[in-house]
Amino acid sequence: MEILALNPPGSEKDIEAINARLETLDPDAAKSVETCYQCGKCTAGCPAADQMEFPPNQIIRLVQIGQVNVALKSVGIWRCVSCETCSTRCPQKVNIAGVMNTLRLMARERGIQPADREADMFHQAFLQNVRMFGRLFEPMLVGIYNMRSMHLFHDADKGPLLLSKGKLPLFPTSSDSARVRRLFKKALESK
Amino acid sequence: MTYAYYPGCSLEGTAGDYNESTQAVCRALGVPLKEVPDWVCCGTTPAHETNQLLVTSLGVKNLASARSVSDKVVVPCAACYNRLKSANYEISHDKALKAKALNAAEVSYDGDAQVLHVIELLVREIGLEKLKAAVKKPLKGLAVASYYGCLLVRPERIMKFDDAEDPQTMDQVVAAVGGDVVDWPGKVDCCGASAAIPHTETVLKQVNQILTDAKACGADVVAVACPLCQNNLDLRQLDIRKKIGKDHNIPILYITQLVGLALGLSASELALQKLVVDATPVLKAKGVL
Numbered sequence: 001m002e003i004l005a006l007n008p009p010g011s012e013k014d015i016e017a018i019n020a021r022l023e024t025l026d027p028d029a030a031k032s033v034e035t036c037y038q039c040g041k042c043t044a045g046c047p048a049a050d051q052m053e054f055p056p057n058q059i060i061r062l063v064q065i066g067q068v069n070v071a072l073k074s075v076g077i078w079r080c081v082s083c084e085t086c087s088t089r090c091p092q093k094v095n096i097a098g099v100m101n102t103l104r105l106m107a108r109e110r111g112i113q114p115a116d117r118e119a120d121m122f123h124q125a126f127l128q129n130v131r132m133f134g135r136l137f138e139p140m141l142v143g144i145y146n147m148r149s150m151h152l153f154h155d156a157d158k159g160p161l162l163l164s165k166g167k168l169p170l171f172p173t174s175s176d177s178a179r180v181r182r183l184f185k186k187a188l189e190s191k
Numbered sequence: 192m193t194y195a196y197y198p199g200c201s202l203e204g205t206a207g208d209y210n211e212s213t214q215a216v217c218r219a220l221g222v223p224l225k226e227v228p229d230w231v232c233c234g235t236t237p238a239h240e241t242n243q244l245l246v247t248s249l250g251v252k253n254l255a256s257a258r259s260v261s262d263k264v265v266v267p268c269a270a271c272y273n274r275l276k277s278a279n280y281e282i283s284h285d286k287a288l289k290a291k292a293l294n295a296a297e298v299s300y301d302g303d304a305q306v307l308h309v310i311e312l313l314v315r316e317i318g319l320e321k322l323k324a325a326v327k328k329p330l331k332g333l334a335v336a337s338y339y340g341c342l343l344v345r346p347e348r349i350m351k352f353d354d355a356e357d358p359q360t361m362d363q364v365v366a367a368v369g370g371d372v373v374d375w376p377g378k379v380d381c382c383g384a385s386a387a388i389p390h391t392e393t394v395l396k397q398v399n400q401i402l403t404d405a406k407a408c409g410a411d412v413v414a415v416a417c418p419l420c421q422n423n424l425d426l427r428q429l430d431i432r433k434k435i436g437k438d439h440n441i442p443i444l445y446i447t448q449l450v451g452l453a454l455g456l457s458a459s460e461l462a463l464q465k466l467v468v469d470a471t472p473v474l475k476a477k478g479v480l
Binding site: 024025026027028029047048050051079081082083084085087088097101104105108116118119121122123124126127130134135136137138139142145149154155157158161162165166167168169173175176179180182183184186187188190 | 200201203204205206207208229230231232234236237238239240241242243244245248249252280281284285288291292294295296297341345346347348349355356379380381383384385386388389390391392393396397426429462464465466467
């Protein structure tokens with residue numbers, strides 16, 4: 001673990017940026033991260049907490065003490081499955097899931113490689129698939145993910161079963177794909 | 192009135208049974224659905240954790256297209272429902288984001304397409320009384336645990352679907368079609384969602400607990416309203432048997448399949464053959480099929 005210097009330069013700006021983003025996008029849930037008093041209820045209900053080096057309450061604490069950079073490099077923010085149980089149960093109404101998502105977006109904007117390689121590969125393969133066809137083609141998503149992650153036989157037993165159940169389409173459906181490609185380009189290049 | 196219908200990507204693939212049963216139920220109840228023209232993926236988790244403008248733009252594109260058909264759009268997938276409703280919420284609060292999203296999606300849209308989950312269609316649009324009146328084969332004696340998962344009910348401030356900790360809407364549908372409502376603690380637990388592929392162990396742990404709870408409370412079957420939940424609860428029973436050594440063998444049906452059975456539709460019309468854990472034995476034993 002990194003040795004934490006208290007309140008490194010620029011950290012106030014990071015906290016302000018997180019609070020401001022959440023207040024603009026989701027004002028009904030706007031309670032700043034400072035109001036968290038570390039009861040740990042978010043972590044108690046988190047389905048992925050046992051997979052995180054910093055579970056949700058510690059991520060919030062890192063933000064509170066100005067260690068946003070540590071949070072941005074954590075596995076925890078990427079293991080979060082956005083189930084929103086944390087935010088729902090927070091007695092202080094801190095939008096914890098919103099903070100987790102904001103940290104993921106900030107990590108990407110700053111070019112910080114997601115610390116959870118598998119989840120990132122899966123999500124990026126998903127988006128490439130949608131960018132190509134306009135809709136998700138599930139068999140191709142799993143195929144590409146397995147190749148990139150080198151988990152070649154992950155769920156290999158499921159393919160034939162799903163095929164026999166008529167649950168796997170053989171060909172992708174393309175929908176408005178030229179416009180979707182333009183949409184992706186504009187959105188990802190926008191400042 | 193005609194409702195716009197947004198099936199979403201999963202309903203063209205692993206959740207084909209949800210698509211078939213939703214359409215069959217709507218036909219049987221005389222509710223006209225018209226597919227949203229040129230609908231595209233809602234972006235779901237991969238998009239919302241990658242780029243805010245991307246995910247809002249995908250939502251807005253679909254909503255504008257739905258609006259060309261009707262001012263109400265019916266969405267069976269809980270993930271799509273959550274995303275489209277969130278897009279409406281986001282553009283109502285963040286005007287700069289709205290302008291950029293309309294530009295990227297090449298549409299004009301003012302947030303006026305109302306997003307309805309198929310359960311809301313049944314309860315709030317068609318109404319439980321009308322649904323009850325249409326029942327031909329009540330699901331008498333079938334104990335159904337309604338599993339809501341995350342995305343239908345959370346965040347409550349945006350979804351406004353039902354209480355986020357103890358929702359009742361799906362249970363009301365089960366009761367209306369004559370099923371026995373199971374009172375159980377797992378209805379809003381997370382199944383592990385899209386961790387199913389990159390981190391299967393999270394899903395196995397969650398699903399094992401959810402199914403253990405459902406069975407301990409006497410459920411014969413679990414009702415779901417989300418393709419991701421269905422796949423995780425149904426298909427992953429195979430992995431739980433292999434890796435945890437527990438054989439749950441409990442059928443996981445879409446709520447629309449259960450409603451369809453009560454309306455007298457056939458197993459093939461409701462695509463029951465697509466379920467991994469065969470529902471036929473318990474449905475026959477209870478005289479539902």
